[in-house]
Amino acid sequence: MSSNIVWQQHRVTRKDRESLNGHKACILWLTGLSGSGKSTLANAVEKKLHERRCHTYLLDGDNLRHGLCADLDFSEADRTENIRRVAEVAKLFVDAGTLVLVTLISPFRADRDQARQRMAAGEFVEIFVKCPLAVCEERDVKGLYKKARAGEIQDLTGIGSPYEEPLKPEVVVETGENSLGDCVDQIIQYLEKQNILT
Numbered sequence: 001m002s003s004n005i006v007w008q009q010h011r012v013t014r015k016d017r018e019s020l021n022g023h024k025a026c027i028l029w030l031t032g033l034s035g036s037g038k039s040t041l042a043n044a045v046e047k048k049l050h051e052r053r054c055h056t057y058l059l060d061g062d063n064l065r066h067g068l069c070a071d072l073d074f075s076e077a078d079r080t081e082n083i084r085r086v087a088e089v090a091k092l093f094v095d096a097g098t099l100v101l102v103t104l105i106s107p108f109r110a111d112r113d114q115a116r117q118r119m120a121a122g123e124f125v126e127i128f129v130k131c132p133l134a135v136c137e138e139r140d141v142k143g144l145y146k147k148a149r150a151g152e153i154q155d156l157t158g159i160g161s162p163y164e165e166p167l168k169p170e171v172v173v174e175t176g177e178n179s180l181g182d183c184v185d186q187i188i189q190y191l192e193k194q195n196i197l198t
Contacts, residue, residue: 016097017097018097021055021098022198023196023198024197025096025098025099025123026094026099026123026124026196027090027093027124028101028102028125029090029102029106029115030102030103030127030129031106031107031127031128031129031166031169032128032129032130032131033105033131033136033158034105034136034144034145034156035135035137036129036131036136036176037131037175037183038105038129039060039062041173041175041180042058042101043058044180044184045184046058046101048184054099054197055096057093058100058101059100059101061102061104061105064086068085068086069082069085069086074161079111080108080110080114083111083114087114087118090115091119094119099196105157105163107157107162107163108164112126112166125190125191125194126166126169126170127172127187128169128171128173129175136158145159148160173186
């Protein structure tokens, strides 16, 4: 980074935006295997928050790879860069006073930890969308597991590339056992308990 770049201070602060919005801002980072239900869950949580007149935005991993991260592949280095970019964008949304939902497999703990370290305490909510690999394969919404088993995809997380489960996530939702509604309620209750929602 150039030494000639200076951070520009804004007269309207994040606190001002949160006050206007009527809720605190944070990142809800949903991590889990492909097919675990991250996007489905995030969409349902966002709808529930929207009904409560909360300011939200959903950063979906697949959507971001169509634009912001279109130049990245699925190598370990590019996955790390993907997480870095998304974390920086999510941080801007938090500064805007928004509840931002991020849905990324984000398989490596170190990358998720780096994303967390960009935020202040309590601003990064790691949500482990826990679902057995067998159930994810049964769902195989995108047909990725079938392709991986046929050797057409070499580095699919859970098959050809590891997934490192979170060690201390704020929330664990078990989508293989619980209904979508129950999982949504679990996340909303966490936000209420933390006084992110009033």
